[in-house]
Amino acid sequence: MDAARLAEERAQAAMDELNAAVRKAAEDADDERRLAETAAFEKAEAERIAEREELRRLHVMTQAAERLRELESRAAEADAAAEEEAGRLAAAEARAERAEEALRVANEKVEEAARAAANGAIVA
Structure with a gap:
């Protein structure tokens, strides 16, 4: 016995x-899932930030191009x-x-007339 x-x-x-090994594996899997979710969220946030920055950059470039066209127009008017x-x-x-x-x-x-008058005065 x-x-x-x-x-x-x-x-x-x-x-x-x-x-215990199963619990540890489940905890590890949960940790990995949370890390993957966090990484996915951070990636999406980074992509949103990059997209906003690209839009801002395009907006600035568009404004600069408009300002350049305005200045070129004024320069042409000034040249004209x-x-x-x-x-x-x-x-x-x-x-x-x-x-x-x-x-x-x-x-x-006048000089000729003055000379003529002077000559006429001399003759007279």
Whole structure:
């Protein structure tokens, strides 16, 4: 009977050991599942953050492109205004040159008239 009792105790110890191993395996599986869930959540969160960052970056780039187009448009308008002003300046310079020429011609005529008057006064 002692042998039967000893065998029963050994069997019970083996069952206890097996139950402990099963509990440990279940706990390990739960730990692994929680780790996998945490990793999946963190991955999804990282993907959401990356997507938001990409959208923000695209928004900033779009705004920069719009601002660049606006600045290019203003630059083109400024260039056109500068060309128009340069045309007006060239026309004004041409008028000034014609006026200077007319003044020179008028001065020459005045000098001729003065000489003629002086000659006429001498003759008279």
